[in-house]
Amino acid sequence: MLTQIKTVITRSQATLLQDAIGAASLCVMLWGALHLPGLN
Secondary structure, eight states, X not given: OHHHHHHHHHHTXXXXXXXXXXXXXXXXXXXXXXXXXXXX
């Protein structure tokens, strides 16, 4: 199983970076949306 995980990571390294950037941007947008009501 560990070998399979390593293989998946090495094969999709570029998309993993893109997925991490996408997840971080979603977190930032969620944080911003939750703080919008407090700006009044």
